[in-house]
Amino acid sequence: MFIAKVVGNVVATRKNxxxxxxxxxxxxxxxxxxxxxxxxxxxxxYVGAGIGELVLVGGGSSVRVENERKSSVIDLAIIGIIDELIV
Known part of the structure; x- marks a missing residue:
């Protein structure tokens, strides 16, 4: 899992x-x-993040644990929106 900033979106009319x-x-x-x-x-x-938000990102097979996602081609997923980051 890692922290990222959402900087844009991708529009794909044809996809898996x-x-x-x-x-x-x-x-x-x-x-x-x-x-x-x-x-x-x-x-x-997975959570409705928007451009400019800080998010938690998960990767690999751990982001496909639910039955409807097990056969997906997803390798990275936004799994949380960060409200506050304290360092």
Whole structure:
């Protein structure tokens, strides 16, 4: 799990059926001081995050634990919206 800032969204009119119903958001990983690291990625939004928000991002098979997601092609997912970050 890591912290990221939502910096944009992706519109895909044609996509794998397992992605239907999910917003795809562009995320920029940040550290606890708000500094960017790594490259931007795309994550499926499970929680209704918006551009500019800080979020928690999970990756790998752990984001597909629910039955309807087990066969999805999702590798990264926004799993929480951060209200406050105290360092």
């Amino acid at each position: 059926d397992t992605l239907v119903g999910y917003k795809l958001m562009i995320i920029q990983p940040i550290n606890a001081n708000g500094e960017e690291y790594k490259d931007q990625s795309v994550a499926a939004d």
